[in-house]
Amino acid sequence: MTRTTRAERQAQTRESLIEVARDLFLSDGYAATSLEKVAVAAGFSKGAVYSNFSGKEELCMAVLDTIHEEQVQGIVEAFTVDADLDGRIDAFAAWAREKLGHPRWTALEVEFAAVARQSPWVATELVKRHRMLVSSSADLIRRVVADEGIELTLDAQKGATALLSLGIGLGAMRSLDNQLDVDVFADTMRALLRGSRVD
Amino acid sequence: MTRTTRAERQAQTRESLIEVARDLFLSDGYAATSLEKVAVAAGFSKGAVYSNFSGKEELCMAVLDTIHEEQVQGIVEAFTVDADLDGRIDAFAAWAREKLGHPRWTALEVEFAAVARQSPWVATELVKRHRMLVSSSADLIRRVVADEGIELTLDAQKGATALLSLGIGLGAMRSLDNQLDVDVFADTMRALLRGSRVD
DNA sequence: TATTCCAGATACCGATAGTATCCGAAATGT
DNA sequence: ACATTTCGGATACTATCGGTATCTGGAATA
Numbered sequence: 001m002t003r004t005t006r007a008e009r010q011a012q013t014r015e016s017l018i019e020v021a022r023d024l025f026l027s028d029g030y031a032a033t034s035l036e037k038v039a040v041a042a043g044f045s046k047g048a049v050y051s052n053f054s055g056k057e058e059l060c061m062a063v064l065d066t067i068h069e070e071q072v073q074g075i076v077e078a079f080t081v082d083a084d085l086d087g088r089i090d091a092f093a094a095w096a097r098e099k100l101g102h103p104r105w106t107a108l109e110v111e112f113a114a115v116a117r118q119s120p121w122v123a124t125e126l127v128k129r130h131r132m133l134v135s136s137s138a139d140l141i142r143r144v145v146a147d148e149g150i151e152l153t154l155d156a157q158k159g160a161t162a163l164l165s166l167g168i169g170l171g172a173m174r175s176l177d178n179q180l181d182v183d184v185f186a187d188t189m190r191a192l193l194r195g196s197r198v199d
Numbered sequence: 200m201t202r203t204t205r206a207e208r209q210a211q212t213r214e215s216l217i218e219v220a221r222d223l224f225l226s227d228g229y230a231a232t233s234l235e236k237v238a239v240a241a242g243f244s245k246g247a248v249y250s251n252f253s254g255k256e257e258l259c260m261a262v263l264d265t266i267h268e269e270q271v272q273g274i275v276e277a278f279t280v281d282a283d284l285d286g287r288i289d290a291f292a293a294w295a296r297e298k299l300g301h302p303r304w305t306a307l308e309v310e311f312a313a314v315a316r317q318s319p320w321v322a323t324e325l326v327k328r329h330r331m332l333v334s335s336s337a338d339l340i341r342r343v344v345a346d347e348g349i350e351l352t353l354d355a356q357k358g359a360t361a362l363l364s365l366g367i368g369l370g371a372m373r374s375l376d377n378q379l380d381v382d383v384f385a386d387t388m389r390a391l392l393r394g395s396r397v398d
Numbered sequence: 399t400a401t402t403c404c405a406g407a408t409a410c411c412g413a414t415a416g417t418a419t420c421c422g423a424a425a426t427g428t
Numbered sequence: 429a430c431a432t433t434t435c436g437g438a439t440a441c442t443a444t445c446g447g448t449a450t451c452t453g454g455a456a457t458a
Contacts, residue, residue, distance in 0.1 A: 005455090005456090006403095006404075006405075006454095006455060006456075009405080009455095010404095010405065010406095013405080013406085028316070028317070029313050029316045029317065030313070031230060031313065031314075031317075032316070032317050034444080034445055034446080035445080035446070035447090036444090036445075036446095044406070044407090045406065045407050045408075046406095046407085046408095046446090046447095047405080047406045047407050047408075048405075048406050048407080049406095050406090050446095050447075050448085051404085051405050051406055052405085052406095055446075055447070056445095056446065056447090107312070107313060107316065110309040110310070110312070110313065110371050111309070111310065111313035113306075113309070113371055113372075113374070113375055114228050114229070114230065114306060114309065114310035114313070115230075116375055117227070117228045117231070117306065117374070118227070118228065118230075118231050123375055126375055127375055127376045130372060130375065130376060131376070153386075153390045154383070154386050154387065154390065157380075158380060158382075158383045158386060161369075161372075161379065161380065161383045162365065162369075162383045162386075162387045164368070164372070165365055165368035165369040165371075165372055165383070166361065166364055166365045166368055166387075167368070168368040168371060168372065169363070169364035169365055169366070169367040169368025169369070169371070170360075170361075170364040170368070172309050172312055172364075172367060172368070172371070173312075173329060173360075173363070173364055173367065175312070175316070176312055176315055176322055176325055176326055176329065177326045177329060177330070180360065181356075181357065181360065183357070184353070184357045184360045184361045184364070187352075187353050187357060187361075188353065188361045188365075188387070188391065191352045191353065191390055191391055192387065192390055204424085204425090205423090205424060205425075205434095205435075205436070208424095208436080209435095209436065209437095212436080212437085233413080233414055233415085234414080234415070234416090235413090235414070235415095243437070243438090244437065244438050244439075245414095245415090245416095245437095245438085245439095246436080246437045246438050246439075247436075247437050247438080248437095249416075249417085249437090250435085250436055250437055251436085251437095254415075254416070255415065255416090
């Protein structure tokens with residue numbers, strides 16, 4: 001009688017690898033993180049990586065999935081705070097400020113996007129995820145707009161695209177230049193979101 | 200008597216390498232472009248690269264310098280068109296639309312920014328260049344604002360940062376997803392720049 | 399208890415950034 | 429004009445890393 005089945009042990013291995021890979025990808029970047037390092041840091045050999053993932057790309061995609069999940073959760077929480085529009089914007093701005101202050105995520109995101117240029121699989125998968133992020137953000141925006149009875153300067157889809165792009169671009173620049181003023185994000189968001197009140 | 204001195208010939212070699220490297224970096228990306236490919240495409244051997252540049256990083260920096268020069272020129276031209284505010288915004292929007300439509304530049308820019316995480320030299324050099332881009336854009340914005348007598352929703356520095364970040368972020372996403380709506384840039388710019396007229 | 403199966407280990411290959419060394423022609427000095 | 433030095437670029441080599449092929453020990457199955 002086995003305490004843990006083979007499938008369970010493999011799932012544990014996979015989780016360990018993702019967890020360790022996440023730390024390394026985020027702190028050192030995609031290119032600078034070798035599969036050997038990931039495997040050893042997790043207490044395995046490179047073979048373990050290849051028996052759980054088709055390669056480096058799929059491993060990184062799995063890591064990004066865990067990150068995206070948390071990002072969506074954070075966005076939703078910020079925007080569903082029980083407050084008026086300004087309160088929600090403030091909550092979201094605070095969340096964004098914290099994320100952009102140490103923007104290891106965006107750096108990984110854009111570095112991995114570069115990989116997509118040579119890999120159709122990565123390209124299609126990333127496009128799926130980005131569209132998902134944009135459309136769920138747009139839904140949130142529409143909900144807030146309906147609640148608050150305001151009119152947007154941009155439609156929700158475009159606004160969501162602008163905010164995601166701005167966040168990614170700002171994060172990428174911020175990861176180079178830590179003196180860069182992160183409040184730009186909140187300010188821009190206010191300019192776009194507040195729009196002209198119709199009440 | 201020599202038709203061309205040694206220094207002249209080396210300068211020619213350097214220029215050839217930069218030109219070829221620019222094409223390859225832009226079309227294939229930083230990681231996917233090997234120095235061997237660059238050298239051969241330019242009709243030299245890898246040794247020629249290393250005798251003109253300290254390595255891949257410095258070569259790419261030289262390429263980016265040629266690009267940044269053109270970008271600044273394009274921005275200045277668009278914003279100094281002899282027209283009213285809307286005309287200038289339209290000119291800039293058209294320029295941005297064309298650049299973001301085939302955003303090979305932003306893709307290279309963000310991929311190379313990832314390299315900076317492992318290379319202090321690249322980091323400091325890129326920061327210098329980005330700050331230069333931001334501050335010269337901010338100057339332009341201030342000039343336009345003074346000319347037109349308008350008030351900004353963001354101060355010029357923040358506005359320039361927002362626009363550069365948005366452009367980079369949008370370009371990075373657009374290089375993945377060519378269905379992405381590039382007009383978001385112009386719309387956002389209008390929202391930020393037009394501000395409240397004071398005349 | 400014997401057989402099968404497979405997660406993970408080991409050994410290997412190809413590509414590529416970078417280094418060490420070399421060569422030949424141009425620059426320099428007598 | 430000839431000898432010597434200099435150095436841009438070529439050649440040969442190393443180290444690292446992603447990926448593949450193969451192997452193995454123990455768990456699953458009969």
